[in-house]
Amino acid sequence: MTYAVLGKTTDNKDLYKRTDADGKVRFTCLADNPEFQSWLRANKNDLPSDIKAKVADGTLTIKDAD
Numbered sequence: 001m002t003y004a005v006l007g008k009t010t011d012n013k014d015l016y017k018r019t020d021a022d023g024k025v026r027f028t029c030l031a032d033n034p035e036f037q038s039w040l041r042a043n044k045n046d047l048p049s050d051i052k053a054k055v056a057d058g059t060l061t062i063k064d065a066d
Helices: 034-042 051-054
Strands: 001-008 014-019 025-029
Touching: 001 051, 014 034, 014 051, 025 034
Parallel strands: none
Antiparallel strands: 001 014, 014 025
C-alpha cells in the first residue's frame, strides 16, 4: 500500500489516494485523515517524491500521534 497526490478538491484542498498492493485505488482522503497520518509517520523516511515535496514545501504536515 502506498499513497500519492491525486489532485485538489472543489475547496482547493489537496486530495490523496491510497493504492493497494494489487494496484487498485480504493481510498481517497484529505491530509488530516488518521489512517493517512499514521502511514505518513510510519514512512516519513521513505515517502514517495510527490508527498515528500508537499512535506518539504509546508503544504503537508506530518502530525504527532495522539
